[in-house]
Amino acid sequence: MRCFFIIVLVFASSAAHATFLAVDVSVTANRTTGLTTFNALFNETPDFFTVDGIGRQADAFQFWLTDDVSASFFDTGYGGSGTSVIRGGEINLGAGIPICSILAGSQPTCGGWGEPIGAVDFDVTGALVTFSVSSALLGIDDPSNPPARWFLQTAEFGGCTGPGGRCVIQTGTVPEPGTLGLLGLGMVGLGLARRRQVTPGH
Numbered sequence: 001m002r003c004f005f006i007i008v009l010v011f012a013s014s015a016a017h018a019t020f021l022a023v024d025v026s027v028t029a030n031r032t033t034g035l036t037t038f039n040a041l042f043n044e045t046p047d048f049f050t051v052d053g054i055g056r057q058a059d060a061f062q063f064w065l066t067d068d069v070s071a072s073f074f075d076t077g078y079g080g081s082g083t084s085v086i087r088g089g090e091i092n093l094g095a096g097i098p099i100c101s102i103l104a105g106s107q108p109t110c111g112g113w114g115e116p117i118g119a120v121d122f123d124v125t126g127a128l129v130t131f132s133v134s135s136a137l138l139g140i141d142d143p144s145n146p147p148a149r150w151f152l153q154t155a156e157f158g159g160c161t162g163p164g165g166r167c168v169i170q171t172g173t174v175p176e177p178g179t180l181g182l183l184g185l186g187m188v189g190l191g192l193a194r195r196r197q198v199t200p201g202h
Contacts, residue, residue: 044059066082066083083102101114161195
């Protein structure tokens with residue numbers, strides 16, 4: 001059975017309503033093809049092309065990747081130890097889903113996370129979003145150090161979509177054989193300024 005955790009983080013939210021969440025996530029690596037495939041089933045058909053006055057998508061997501069299976073979200077993202085971030089908050093720009101490196105400190109590109117390193121096409125079927133990315137591009141292709149870890153966050157117009165406007169961080173490992181299991185729900189209240197956002201240019 002595959003581990004799948006949800007961590008709810010307290011941040012300020014600007015969303016008018018809070019509904020866009022992932023209800024089932026599968027991330028698997030194929031050592032033969034060298035691709036990592038992402039399947040994210042959301043609780044509603046995502047709207048990636050409606051934007052507000054400052055370019056924030058109606059619905060958005062981000063995947064962070066790290067080759068350290070024991071890493072926390074804060075080590076991976078804010079600590080700069082992650083290998084890459086998949087910027088589902090910039091789909092409206094029309095060039096697929098951007099992939100960025102993760103660098104420590106606030107960066108001028110990729111929503112503050114790092115530097116652009118590529119982009120991939122994606123497919124939307126109802127509420128299911130599917131795409132595949134080179135594991136080497138994601139930085140998780142080291143066969144001597146499996147598995148990797150992923151973290152997923154959703155947003156609406158730049159605002160967190162968890163209960164009470166909290167940011168929900170879902171996490172699991174790659175590769176992950178077996179059936180998805182919801183094992184836990186943690187709530188962590190943090191008084192941190194939201195320096196980095198899902199939305200472009202912030």
